[in-house]
Amino acid sequence: MAGAGTLREALRALLPPTKEELTLQLGETVERSVVRLLREAVELFCGGRGDECLQASEAILDYSWEKLNTGPWRDVHRDWRRVYAFGCLLKAVCLCEETGDAGAVAAALRVCDMGLLMGAAILGDILTKVAAVLQAHLPSGKRPAPGPAQEQPHEKKARHDHVRIPDVRSERTVPRLRCPSLQHFRKHFLVPGRPVILEGVADQWPCMKKWSLEYIQDVAGCRTVPVEVGSRYTDEEWSQTLMTVNEFISKYIRDEPRDVGYLAQHQLFDQIPELKRDISIPDYCCLGDGDEEEITINAWFGPQGTVSPLHQDPQQNFLAQVTGRKYIRLYSPQESEALYPHDTHLLHNTSQVDVENPDLEKFPKFAEAPFLSCILCPGEILFIPVKYWHYVRALDLSFSVSFWWS
Amino acid sequence: MAEERRGSWFGFGFCGFGQALGSGRGRQVHSPEPLQTPGEDADVCRVSASWSYTAFVTRGGRLELSGSAGCAAGGCRDAWASEALLVVLRAGPGRGAGTELQAWAPGSALSGEPLWAHTVGPEAEGEDAPGGEPQAGALPLLPGARAYVSPRPPFYSPLAPELRARRLELGAEHALLLDEAGQVFSWGQGRHGQLGHGTLEAELEPRPLEALQGVPMAEVAAGGWHSVCVSETGDIYIWGWNESGQLALPSRSLAEVGKTAAGEASGPKEDGSDVRTAEGESGGLAPFIAIQPFPALLDLPPGTDAVKASCGSRHTAVVTRTGELYTWGWGKYGQLGHEDTSSLDRPRRVEYFVDKRLQDEPLKVFIVTEW
Numbered sequence: 001m002a003g004a005g006t007l008r009e010a011l012r013a014l015l016p017p018t019k020e021e022l023t024l025q026l027g028e029t030v031e032r033s034v035v036r037l038l039r040e041a042v043e044l045f046c047g048g049r050g051d052e053c054l055q056a057s058e059a060i061l062d063y064s065w066e067k068l069n070t071g072p073w074r075d076v077h078r079d080w081r082r083v084y085a086f087g088c089l090l091k092a093v094c095l096c097e098e099t100g101d102a103g104a105v106a107a108a109l110r111v112c113d114m115g116l117l118m119g120a121a122i123l124g125d126i127l128t129k130v131a132a133v134l135q136a137h138l139p140s141g142k143r144p145a146p147g148p149a150q151e152q153p154h155e156k157k158a159r160h161d162h163v164r165i166p167d168v169r170s171e172r173t174v175p176r177l178r179c180p181s182l183q184h185f186r187k188h189f190l191v192p193g194r195p196v197i198l199e200g201v202a203d204q205w206p207c208m209k210k211w212s213l214e215y216i217q218d219v220a221g222c223r224t225v226p227v228e229v230g231s232r233y234t235d236e237e238w239s240q241t242l243m244t245v246n247e248f249i250s251k252y253i254r255d256e257p258r259d260v261g262y263l264a265q266h267q268l269f270d271q272i273p274e275l276k277r278d279i280s281i282p283d284y285c286c287l288g289d290g291d292e293e294e295i296t297i298n299a300w301f302g303p304q305g306t307v308s309p310l311h312q313d314p315q316q317n318f319l320a321q322v323t324g325r326k327y328i329r330l331y332s333p334q335e336s337e338a339l340y341p342h343d344t345h346l347l348h349n350t351s352q353v354d355v356e357n358p359d360l361e362k363f364p365k366f367a368e369a370p371f372l373s374c375i376l377c378p379g380e381i382l383f384i385p386v387k388y389w390h391y392v393r394a395l396d397l398s399f400s401v402s403f404w405w406s
Numbered sequence: 407m408a409e410e411r412r413g414s415w416f417g418f419g420f421c422g423f424g425q426a427l428g429s430g431r432g433r434q435v436h437s438p439e440p441l442q443t444p445g446e447d448a449d450v451c452r453v454s455a456s457w458s459y460t461a462f463v464t465r466g467g468r469l470e471l472s473g474s475a476g477c478a479a480g481g482c483r484d485a486w487a488s489e490a491l492l493v494v495l496r497a498g499p500g501r502g503a504g505t506e507l508q509a510w511a512p513g514s515a516l517s518g519e520p521l522w523a524h525t526v527g528p529e530a531e532g533e534d535a536p537g538g539e540p541q542a543g544a545l546p547l548l549p550g551a552r553a554y555v556s557p558r559p560p561f562y563s564p565l566a567p568e569l570r571a572r573r574l575e576l577g578a579e580h581a582l583l584l585d586e587a588g589q590v591f592s593w594g595q596g597r598h599g600q601l602g603h604g605t606l607e608a609e610l611e612p613r614p615l616e617a618l619q620g621v622p623m624a625e626v627a628a629g630g631w632h633s634v635c636v637s638e639t640g641d642i643y644i645w646g647w648n649e650s651g652q653l654a655l656p657s658r659s660l661a662e663v664g665k666t667a668a669g670e671a672s673g674p675k676e677d678g679s680d681v682r683t684a685e686g687e688s689g690g691l692a693p694f695i696a697i698q699p700f701p702a703l704l705d706l707p708p709g710t711d712a713v714k715a716s717c718g719s720r721h722t723a724v725v726t727r728t729g730e731l732y733t734w735g736w737g738k739y740g741q742l743g744h745e746d747t748s749s750l751d752r753p754r755r756v757e758y759f760v761d762k763r764l765q766d767e768p769l770k771v772f773i774v775t776e777w
Contacts, residue, residue, distance in 0.1 A: 033475075036474060037422070055422075066720075069631070
């Protein structure tokens with residue numbers, strides 16, 4: 001196992017060689033006091049005063065964190081996210097400077113992941129590289145310390161007696177096409193905004209064969225990710241929290257979980273580039289106006305039973321199913337009135353109706369609203385047109401990848 | 407954090423910029439220390455602390471800055487410090503010439519031209535205390551209470567004439583107003599429940615807190631994302647974000663560190679299951695509260711009446727009628743004054759002021775820094 005010395009060297013090699021280059025170009029939004037503190041932290045770092053640099057980094061992190069929590073997320077100035085990432089960088093490297101023991105490395109990796117989750121790219125996306133180095137220096141037994149019932153890594157059987165498989169034969173189903181041409185897809189589905197399941201497009205992606213629980217834990221087990229806890233995001237008890245992928249799997253996938261946990265809507269493939277090699281961007285995305293870099297790729301990984309309440313998104317969506325099956329219902333934007341969206345700003349894109357158990361007294365028009373449905377299986381891609389209402393329930397342990405494009 | 411006692415000031419908390427808190431050594435002060443105020447101690451009538459610097463105003467009108475910004479200037483009646491902007495109320499030459507509101511970049515040392523200036527008419531001064539001296543400490547509410555100043559554009563915001571504001575406080579993204587009749591109003595962002603109207607929706611205009619109607623308030627205070635008010639009878643109402651226990655309600659993050667004070671039973675139970683909730687003092691299970699969107703009545707120890715509340719960005723402080731200081735919330739930089747860096751989700755008395763037998767001369771006024 002690599003010692004602290006080689007870790008230190010590997011990290012130093014990633015950092016800019018001079019103090020002057022270990023700086024951020026920041027605009028007016030970041031106050032001078034913060035700029036001064038950043039400079040001071042770098043001085044302390046380059047001067048080998050690790051403890052004091054850690055203190056200064058903590059203050060940088062705490063102050064910028066407050067800025068990240070002020071105002072709507074989309075209005076948070078990118079410079080504050082860069083400052084936050086910079087604080088994470090200094091803290092992570094300082095944590096490893098003293099000792100290279102597994103505890104310090106794991107803590108440093110967690111800090112990097114916080115910077116990747118909430119910060120913005122700095123110094124040539126340095127946090128991704130630092131995270132990869134740290135991950136490589138963790139002891140090879142990347143599984144968490146044995147918790148209750150941890151010995152067998154095989155997948156525990158899901159509670160199949162509880163799952164309700166909808167009888168989709170009585171419902172209008174989403175049409176299926178095998179590898180349509182770009183023109184055909186554009187003319188018949190993209191332009192008119194009609195859902196379709198594409199077969200033969202994703203079924204050869206490496207992820208289809210490679211992604212098992214073991215593989216995910218090997219590649220990403222020690223990485224920190226956001227997890228949604230609670231049946232659905234419209235519930236009062238719903239919350240978001242952070243944990244490693246290992247913790248998520250052991251708490252919410254194996255071991256008869258008490259609550260529903262969902263690793264949902266997370267840009268896992270930006271955080272862990274190695275996983276990105278197992279998927280591809282569907283060619284049909286080139287029919288849009290945006291660049292490939294603007295496509296948002298999200299991972300959706302959870303146990304049987306996760307539910308995304310009926311909602312709509314502002315972009316086109318290709319939902320690729322990798323593991324397990326999902327029951328999906330689709331309502332046209334023209335039916336919006338019958339879906340009773342919430343009137344709050346926060347939830348105006350979400351329906352108040354529980355699709356598989358609707359309160360028809362409260363929401364009478366819902367009963368007559370026409371819809372399409374399907375059970376999406378591994379290897380298939382569902383095209384969800386922009387603003388098309390969709391409801392999703394996982395029938396098995398499930399891993400999906402969504403591509404949001406315009 | 408700092409308090410006044412007949413002109414004696416004490417400070418504790420974050421001082422990573424060398425701002426005059428206590429001895430000024432180190433980046434944090436965990437227990438109250440006498441404040442090294444520039445100039446003579448007894449002369450300081452107003453302290454306004456931002457994150458990286460502190461502004462002192464003396465009765466003689468002298469302004470001194472300490473910390474990341476340093477300077478001295480005269481002719482100042484009041485000052486209000488924020489990271490982006492230092493706002494100063496300066497006397498015009500001679501009586502009747504009005505007061506000028508000036509906004510400066512903190513690092514400008516008040517030399518050159520202010521970023522902007524606004525004359526506050528002499529008619530505003532008629533509403534001051536007898537003797538003609540405008541009350542220091544009303545900023546960001548301007549003399550005359552027709553408008554207030556904020557560190558972000560629009561810097562100068564008029565208030566509707568029917569609002570007879572007595573006091574105004576600004577949080578990171580919301581505002582609180584206390585009117586002459588003791589009614590509390592709030593507006594701004596509401597995502598953390600800090601407006602107290604029972605939702606997470608924003609409000610563009612001051613909206614009265616219906617839940618508090620009928621209970622006249624004596625004081626209001628705004629933290630970064632939480633709000634506090636004190637009734638005329640000494641009760642505390644609190645609402646907003648509780649992520650560090652700043653509402654004195656059970657906080658999940660403190661429980662995860664084993665520190666929820668609502669009960670000692672925080673941690674795995676004997677059967678190995680996690681304690682998902684905090685135990686209330688009566689033994690019942692209380693849920694963790696991340697956001698409290700409408701006012702909750704806070705329990706101080708029996709027999710204590712609050713007279714003043716003040717908030718930092720994520721902590722809260724209250725002074726009682728008998729001169730005790732209680733603090734709770736985020737404590738990482740020693741800002742709670744309990745000689746440690748623990749956060750708390752219930753009120754705890756700052757023993758320093760009890761030990762020093764300051765109860766004969768009770769703590770009167772205090773301000774709280776951001777951290």
